[in-house]
Amino acid sequence: MEDDFSVPHYKIKMVENTQLLPREKRIGAIKRCGNNVFSLKSEEVFIDLLSDSGTSAMSDSQWASMFHGDEAYSGSKSFFRLKEAVQEVMGFPLIIPAHQGRAAEKILDEVLVKKGDVIPGNWHFDTTRAHIEYQGAIGIDCVTKEALEPAIFHPFKGNIDLEKLESVIKKHGKEKIPYILLTITCNSMGGQPVSIQNIRDTKKLADQYGIPLFFDAARFAENAFFIKKREKEFENHSIGEIVAEMFSYVDACTMSAKKDAIVNIGGFIGLRNQELYDKLVPIAILLEGYPTYGGMSGRDMEAVATGLREVISEEYLAARIGQVAYLARKLDEAGIPIIKPPGGHAVFVDGKAFLPHIPQEQFPSQALCTQLYIESGIRAVEIGTCLAGRNPQTGKNVMPKLDLMRLTIPRRVYLREHMDYIVESLKRLYARREQIKGLKFSFEATGIRHFKSRFEVIE
Ligand code: F0G
Numbered sequence: 001m002e003d004d005f006s007v008p009h010y011k012i013k014m015v016e017n018t019q020l021l022p023r024e025k026r027i028g029a030i031k032r033c034g035n036n037v038f039s040l041k042s043e044e045v046f047i048d049l050l051s052d053s054g055t056s057a058m059s060d061s062q063w064a065s066m067f068h069g070d071e072a073y074s075g076s077k078s079f080f081r082l083k084e085a086v087q088e089v090m091g092f093p094l095i096i097p098a099h100q101g102r103a104a105e106k107i108l109d110e111v112l113v114k115k116g117d118v119i120p121g122n123w124h125f126d127t128t129r130a131h132i133e134y135q136g137a138i139g140i141d142c143v144t145k146e147a148l149e150p151a152i153f154h155p156f157k158g159n160i161d162l163e164k165l166e167s168v169i170k171k172h173g174k175e176k177i178p179y180i181l182l183t184i185t186c187n188s189m190g191g192q193p194v195s196i197q198n199i200r201d202t203k204k205l206a207d208q209y210g211i212p213l214f215f216d217a218a219r220f221a222e223n224a225f226f227i228k229k230r231e232k233e234f235e236n237h238s239i240g241e242i243v244a245e246m247f248s249y250v251d252a253c254t255m256s257a258k259k260d261a262i263v264n265i266g267g268f269i270g271l272r273n274q275e276l277y278d279k280l281v282p283i284a285i286l287l288e289g290y291p292t293y294g295g296m297s298g299r300d301m302e303a304v305a306t307g308l309r310e311v312i313s314e315e316y317l318a319a320r321i322g323q324v325a326y327l328a329r330k331l332d333e334a335g336i337p338i339i340k341p342p343g344g345h346a347v348f349v350d351g352k353a354f355l356p357h358i359p360q361e362q363f364p365s366q367a368l369c370t371q372l373y374i375e376s377g378i379r380a381v382e383i384g385t386c387l388a389g390r391n392p393q394t395g396k397n398v399m400p401k402l403d404l405m406r407l408t409i410p411r412r413v414y415l416r417e418h419m420d421y422i423v424e425s426l427k428r429l430y431a432r433r434e435q436i437k438g439l440k441f442s443f444e445a446t447g448i449r450h451f452k453s454r455f456e457v458i459e
Contacts, residue, residue, distance in 0.1 A: 004326035006318035010412065013060060020046040020377045027374055034454025035370045035439055037379045046377030047418055049407045052345045054100075054258035054265055056411035058303060062262070065306040069299025074290050078298035078305070082268070085305035089240070089312060090217070090247045092270030094277045096284045099295030100267045101218055101256025102127040103288055108214075108254060108269060110283045111276075112178040113137045120168045121181035121216075122160040123147070123188045126387070126448065128181070128216060128254075140168050147189045148401050150339045150350050155230040157343075158186030158223075159198040162205060174209045183216040184223040184246070188383070190404075191219065191343020193226035196234065196245060203249040215253040217270070220246065221260045222344030225317040239312045252276065259345070261307035262411050266300050320344075323419065324409050330423040336430055339404065346408040349426070351384055354405075355436055360385055361397065362438025362458060365405040368429075370455075371436050372405070376425035381406050387450045 021029065021044060033039035042048060048055065070077040079097065086095050098104040105128050113119065115136030124132065124139040132139045142164040146154035160182060169177060182202060185191045206213040224242040227234050234242050247253070251273065257266035269284075271277055281291050288295040296304070310316065321344050328342035337353035351365030358364040365384040372378050384403035391398055407422065429436075438458045445452035 003318065004322045004329055006315070006322040008319040008412070009313070009315040010059070018046055019043070023374065026377060030370050030373055034442060035366070035457070036450075036452075036454060037369050037373055037381065038451050040373070040379060044377075045373075045379045047379070047414065047422065049346075049378060049380045049409065049422075051381065052259060052408045052410050053256065054263070055413065056258075056262045056264075057413050058262060058264070058307070059310060059412075061310065062303045062306045065302040066299035069297060069302050071298040072292075074292055076292050076298045076301070078301040079292035082301040082305045085308045086268065086270050089243060089308045090220070090253065090270050091244055092247070092253070092272060094271045094274065096269040096271075096277070096280055096288075096291055097294035097296050097301060098267045098269065098284070098288050100258055100265060101216075101254060102131065102267075103295055104254040104256075104267045104269045105131045105216075107280055107284045107287060108252075109135050109137075110287075111279050114178075117176050117178055118168065118172045119179065119181055120160075120165055120177065122158055122183055122186050122194060124181065125183060125187050125216060125218075128183070130448070142168060143186065143189055147186070147192060150337070150348075150353075150402065153341055155193075155226075155341075156195040156198060157192035157341075158184065158189055158194040160194070160202055162198075162201055165202065166205060169205075169209050169211070174211050177209075177211050179212045179214045179251075180206050181214050181216055182250070183218075185219045185226070185344050187218070187345075189343075190339045190348045191222070191345045193223045193230070193344065195231050196227055196242070197231065199246060199249050212251040213249065215247070215250050217247075217253040218256040218259040219344055220253075220255075221311040221317060222321060224312070225314070225321055226344065228314070239314050239317060243312055257304045257307070260311050261304045262311055263300065263303045263307050266296050266304045268294070268304075320411055323414075323416070326416065327407065327409070327419045327422060330419065331426060334423060334427050334430070336426055339402075346406045348383070348402075349380075349405040349407065351382075351403040351405050354430065355433055357434065358436070358438040360399055360403055362440065363403075363455065364438070365403045366450075366455065367436055367439050367457075368405045370439075371429055372425065375429050376421070378407075378422060378425055381408065382450060386453065387448075389449055 113135040117137035252271035337350040388398040439455040
């Protein structure tokens with residue numbers, strides 16, 4: 001749907017060499033790692049599609065701005081430059097810096113969320129949900145039903161289902177709901193966008209019940225690009241105008257700057273309400289540091305400030321999202337089952353459809369990740385049955401409807417040749433898919449178990 005032939009409006013000034021280990025070494029490496037790609041050393045990986053978080057390439061302007069980093073313990077000039085950039089791009093007059101997105105979540109939830117509360121949203125990201133649960137509350141996902149149908153086209157699969165949201169509010173009562181959260185784009189649903197209309201309607205409903213509305217804004221610029229391309233009212237608006245409109249409906253946001261500020265580390269809370277700011281600051285000091293650096297160095301704050309202004313470039317976003325769309329189109333043409341349409345930061349391969357002979361309890365997408373590594377040196381990540389974990393009450397494995405392999409594309413890092421290599425590798429794997437076998441745990445880690453668990457092949 002998005003034009004996938006946008007030429008990047010940048011050129012390469014510095015490169016990092018990579019190596020493709022011979023096949024026997026890749027087999028040895030994955031064996032050593034217990035068939036879990038998280039345990040690979042990055043030097044063993046040829047193309048790294050584990051995450052788009054903190055893995056992007058900064059621009060020369062970002063690197064240059066870092067030299068202006070002011071490392072004063074309090075009142076750093078870099079903090080004020082960051083504050084100005086957030087105000088300019090997102091319209092928030094107040095910010096609390098944090099070292100990354102989950103730290104911003106922690107500060108917010110520590111103050112606002114108590115035992116027995118519920119936080120409805122489109123679909124919370126893992127760390128967001130984990131922080132909510134850590135406070136003794138629960139997160140409730142109200143994403144539109146089309147999001148759960150991999151083969152159906154819908155322009156805004158990240159939208160919240162307003163009827164479902166209202167029924168959650170009615171059931172639990174507004175006193176139990178400290179805020180409603182929209183994740184833009186919706187990572188756990190494949191990086192799918194949320195429309196302005198949906199944001200407006202959610203705001204209206206939130207106001208009706210007097211509940212604040214927040215964004216998890218990690219990929220806000222990618223979301224804005226989809227709005228420009230798919231929501232008629234905004235086709236002639238600049239990305240900057242769309243971003244301003246999006247944020248005008250929310251009271252606050254948490255931000256992982258590791259995504260759409262195109263930096264390697266950083267985050268913040270953006271907000272309007274002085275009273276809330278005053279409540280958050282003591283916790284921010286306790287967990288992150290003085291409120292004019294909060295877990296970031298002065299130079300990090302400079303890079304974030306510059307990145308926020310860069311990311312709302314339409315040329316940049318066209319190339320970024322175009323690259324993801326290109327990869328998706330090529331895979332689709334090769335008959336490889338993917339989630340359609342692709343989102344902004346990744347292509348999701350449908351593991352159950354790729355490997356229909358492997359039952360879901362044998363982790364098809366995890367098996368696919370290990371085989372893709374052996375085939376090609378590419379590291380993808382399972383977003384499926386292993387990640388879903390066990391139900392804390394029953395101890396039973398959660399069986400998510402979708403069992404996926406995420407090919408996550410770092411920003412400004414790989415070329416079209418890399419995308420073609422990924423496609424060719426997956427085609428080869430698809431041709432021999434019947435030989436791929438399921439997996440079982442040889443060690444099941446506790447907590448977020450996909451980081452540390454080990455698997456053996458079921459012969
Ligand atoms: N919210 C969203 C939507 C995210 O995708 C992430 C991280 C976070 C919050 C947490 O931010 O990592 O800076 O603490 N997502 C990464 C990923 C890890 O690979 O999707 P963080």
